[in-house]
Amino acid sequence: MSKLLDYLQENQENILFDLETLVRAESPSQDKQAVDRCGHVLQQLFRTHLGVQADVFPQEKTGDHLRFALGVGEEQILIITHFDTVWDIGRLTYRVEENKAYGPGIFDMKGGIIQSLWALKACVDLHVPLQYKIVFLCTSDEEIGSASSRQLIEEEARKSRYVLVPEPAVADSGALKTARKGVGEFRLKIKGKATHSGNHHEEGVSAVEELARQIMYIHSLTDYSLGTTLNVGIARGGTRVNVVPDEAEAVIDLRVTSMAEAERITHLLHNLKPQVPGTSITVEGDLERPPMERTEKTVELFNLAKECGEDLGIPLTEAFVGGGSDGNFTAALGVPTLDGLGPMGDGPHAEYEHVLIDQLPLRSALFAHLLMRLQK
Template sequence: MNFKNYLTSNQDQILKDIQLIVEYESPSKRKDLSDHCADAILQLFYERLGVYGDAFEQEETGKHLKFEIGRGEKTVVMLAHYDTVWDEGDLSFYIEGDKAYGPGTVDMKACIVQSMWAIKALQEEDVELDYKIKFLITADEEIKSPTGQHFIKDEVKGADTVLVVEPPTGYEGLIKTARKGDATYDIKTTGTSSHAGNEPKPEANAINELAHQIVKLQALADLDNGTSINVGVIQGGSKRNVTADEAVIEVDCRFSKKEEAHRIDQAIQAFKPMLKETKLIVEGGIERYPMERTDETVTIYEVARDVAGDLGVELGETLAGGVSDGNFTSAMGIPTLDGLGAIGDGLHAKHEHIIISELPKRGALLAGLLTRLPI
């Protein structure tokens, strides 16, 4: 079974399919555009795989999609999303050398198409798997999966393995055997405004209160243990000579262990004012638990590494600081391997692109892994 040769012979068509889906722009919060993209994906899967997908309508975002391929008592779930961070017209699709640029090329429309073609390669080589593939494609991952997470959690119940076809890390194509989890908080303080010269009230200054809270936040970080805390936004006050009566900070926390998530959350939720004349409100909490590197995940990675070796590729692994929908499935105890998508760079950046010549090789890696999964 030479999946790479088959995919290489179809590389031009794979690239045309990628262009088709990329040019159906799908900003997370544009339901109209996203629904059109979803329809195009449904049609493409039918044309390439002969599979009818199910669409799950959403009120504020595009449709979530489900494709079921094959049959068997066991189930392997493949996860992807088609929404992007780009507004309509921000970027356009174009090819320059061995790179294809455009909104959502690497994050992650090329990954969807490449994965679809990996399954098509199995079909063309008459490979019958002894399990069912459930391919889930959501429409709101870039805005923290408000509805997508519930769709995923419902659909993966009872699944044996989850393969996340998000892009790998770097041009080296590192597989993600672990991801950090995240928590976000808005910490708001209120005090009393007054003239800073005539009636100074440092104990009622909301910004002074936040300064104390920021020091407490930084004391909670533990970089050696994979826990970081970032104050990314601070707002407050009105004029230089007026005591601030309101202020707020926006905080991002990342952690690589579940117990760290609980430690951080419990500590921040318990924050109290440090100054006598201020009040404090904490909003937010844990968004995603970390995708931890488990023995089961390592077993799947080692199989993928062997498949890559047969393709002449040295497949490394990494811990990713960013999150994906794979965090949800990992937290449910389902073995989850991430980073099986297209190689490229520039996620969420204007130079977002894929490496065209890597498409057949990475598609063959996924196809080969699907034939050897230890389930």
């Protein structure tokens, strides 16, 4: 263990240089050309450090997905990452201030990609035996729902003994993530009847009034004791101030802790009933990411990581978080999945997004040690 840690600490500047290179290759999810340019940077890093070529999965609308395989064998350990970000090009810049490195996607999750890449490099350079094949999957659309990558993620997960997710650690505590909420998105559309609001107000049927009533009902379904939240994050309707609105719509964010709760709420949303006579309702959408439920296998994997942390002097705890990741898909298949193995820092999707530089080699050593222990 001391050799792995020493190696990575000696290479802290090289790790940071690679991270800067990847962060400067800006990759907003819906800019295919930019994401693919970032993918070429990733391929070069893997060629340079591990001598492996990518299997490229071309995509029409999103960036191409990349798969790197190291080692041989029937069984594998899967590392899942994404290299798309939420930031438009030029919105944030890379910079270093004391022990913090800032930049678009540096915390979520380019730091995790570089840390786990260097963990693999450390194992190879120090001749740590790898009994299982390591498959490193880099996808391009996680920030917009993983629609084009989900099938690929699940196919690789079904072939894997374990799944490791170097998404960011919990800010401040550095906790690993053993459970995540499931995420759903629904679109509510309402039809009414438009009339002049002054001359024929009584003949109109307000879609906006119906929307207001439905929002009150939808928000009432939130139950913090169950971990269920519903949020109407977008609501719009009407065309003119002097016209009774005949159309309105809302977009609903759903978070749940179990599939049973997801099915219950989904059923309620798809069976909403109009409250204003003369209006009609349609609801589209579904659960996009199943919940990552805390299982006995996940706990066993966390406990192993905790032992690795103790060897390195890192006290690790586990956390349950509200956001989803691609680990939700693999955990739902019953594959032991451990999330939050990425960098220390803060600010995912925030302007102050950053990583702690001195923690990069330490968290990379944790990842390397866990890989080593999982080979036994």
